Amino acid sequence: MVESRCGILCSACPYQDQMGCKGCLKITKPFWGDSCPVKSCCEERTHEHCGRCEDFPCSLLKQFAYDEEQGDNGKRIEQCKKWMGK
Numbered sequence: 500m501v502e503s504r505c506g507i508l509c510s511a512c513p514y515q516d517q518m519g520c521k522g523c524l525k526i527t528k529p530f531w532g533d534s535c536p537v538k539s540c541c542e543e544r545t546h547e548h549c550g551r552c553e554d555f556p557c558s559l560l561k562q563f564a565y566d567e568e569q570g571d572n573g574k575r576i577e578q579c580k581k582w583m584g585k
């Protein structure tokens with residue numbers, strides 16, 4: 500059910516087809532850069548997703564979620580909460 504570390508729903512992401520991305524949990528490196536700081540942080544802390552983190556939602560996650568161009572106005576944070584049953 501969990502599709503990413505940050506709360507993005509990879510199954511609904513157009514880049515899966517456009518960029519041949521296999522989705523957050525299956526990739527080691529995103530197509531858009533050398534590494535994703537959110538994915539790296541979450542995996543280093545061995546959390547399934549950010550919603551399980553004691554610092555959730557941290558400033559890094561919020562920065563990604565509310566980025567004017569690449570963000571989703573907090574949708575991924577809400578998704579993490581849903582994965583936690585909240």
Ligand code: SF4
Nearest residue numbers: 503504505523535538
């Ligand atoms: S932004 Fe990072 S954590 Fe979120 S889906 Fe993409 S690679 Fe994964």
Ligand code: SF4
Nearest residue numbers: 540541549552555557
């Ligand atoms: S909420 Fe922030 S600190 Fe916690 S795992 Fe995610 S990126 Fe890392």
